[in-house]
Amino acid sequence: MSRKQTRTRTEGRELIMERSFDAPKKLVYEAHVTPDSVARWWGPTGWETHSTEMAVEPGVWHYCMRSSEDGQEAWGKATYQEVVPDARLVYVDAFADQYGNELAEMPKMLIQVDFSEEGKQTKITSRTLFDSEEELQKIIDMQAVEGMSETYDRLDEFLHDQQKNKEEG
Template sequence: MSENKLSYRTEGRTLVMERVFEAPRDLVFKAFSESDHLENWWGPEGWETESRKFEFKPGGVWHYCMRCTDKKQGDFFGQESWNKSVYEEISAPEKIVYTDVFSDEEGNNTVGMPETRVTMNFIDQGEKTKLIARSQFESVEALQKVVDMGVIEGIDSQYRCLDDYLKQIQYA
């Protein structure tokens, strides 16, 4: 079970997160590349995701909103977080590269919030998949800002949601 735990490290201005999923690579890649799948697991536990726009192709945009629906999360309940990803490179089922920014409801970038260039590598391990996500920030300070905001805990929670979702669709 310990191999399915999120591991992370920083390399300068890059945050590297690794996690193994109990599902074949094609299925894990599909969970990241199709809007219907993403909306079923993206975001931390207790949050729901709605896609406003989804174009999975180089130059394409994914504009989405995460909403806290869990009353137990106190002040977060009812809160919305808008984000926008612009896909740069897609090599199915091995790699996705995109730029991620906080945005508003119209898709305008949020001023003062760090932009992240994310490279996701999906490593085939037979019936398992190792995901390595490298998030590169403009500076060490920008990386520290999102770490302080709870990005590692958020991704860890999000990957648990993905685990649950993969089990549902893999054995459906």
């Protein structure tokens, strides 16, 4: 399995990340909206994700990423605004506490994830809009781009394993 590169750029207050996967669009989409699947790939290398709630349509995803190295926790809350099965997810992502309260001192992000077919591959385009360029820079400084690239690496491995299991099953 080859590692693909995540293409990243900024445009004003927006962070755009693109990545292609060797998997059908339906499988890639389902990996984003199924709690058991998300738990297997969401988060950077060395972090595990636990969902306390995940109701995509309509609803909220409240989750905790926990470092397996030192136990550090990072809580988040995604509030879904638009769900187009197998095509698009739009949600507001915010840093939160374990009770789902959003942290006012941290940036909120309006995220649109589009899923498109490119031959036998599926391309994800994630567009994250911030309230200001300063908030975007704060997230970049927190190494979120590197973390999301690692997350996409983990998604690539998950999708590969899912397809392999299906072929063997």
